[in-house]
Amino acid sequence: MELKVKNRIILGKKVKHLRDKGLIPAELFGHGVTNKHLEIPEKDLIDIYKKAGSHTIIQVITEEGEKIPALISEVQHHPLSRKPLNVDLHQIRMDEIIETGVPIKFKGEAPVEKSGFFVMRVLDEIEIKALPDKIPHSFEVDLSTLKEVGQSINVNDITVPKEVKILTPGETVIATVTEREKEEEETSSPAAEATEVTAKTTPETTETPSKPTEAEKKKEPEKSKK
Helix, strand or coil: CEEECEECCCCHHHHHHHHHCCEEEEEEECCCCCCEEEEEEHHHHHHHHHHHCCCCCEEEECCCCCEEEEEEEEEEECCCCCCEEEEEEEECCCCCCEEEEEEEEEECCCHHHHHCCEEEECCCEEEEEECHHHCCCCEEEEHHHCCCCCCEEEHHHCCCCCCCEECCCCCCEEEEEECCCCHHHHCCCHHHHHHHHHHHHCCCCCCCCCCCCHHHHHHHHHHHHC
16 A cells, blocks of 8 residues: 655644645654655545554655655544544564554354343454564454353454464453343332432431420429328
């Protein structure tokens, strides 16, 4: 996959004018190389990013005709429109091993879901180490192997090429089967809660002897004289 770029002389806040023209400011950087300020047509960037993501090597074609192997390191998007604002391209050496994350793609349907159970997808990428041209575009995980409650698919269940070293611990769970929580357990009855609160907060009432009136106090000595 190739991405044609042009050298950029507009820097700082003025790059807004580039975006207005459908051009995205970019930076090309790498170990031991001089950073390059570039501009990329927005449409071209969107198209190649959909295909390559941030894990597949692309060939950056400069105005001078130079082909530079690179990874799309980061794309910053507008928080509302989600349009790309800036992009970082990481120039790499094809003979140098690099570390990166490879996305997981789930396929198939877990038979256990037909019985009302839930498959929780825990992991979305796996960290690996490999030469740039040996990096897989993605790892496929087949959910059709999940047939029982409590069953899981771990990182060490994935088959990888011998040229690729997995850095994520092998016991890390990728997907697992869990029971769905019962609706009555998730939400308690308001009436029951009200009854319980009333029972706990209403004190028991006991009869207390009334105080004698002044007339009764006067009569008591008379009764004692008799």
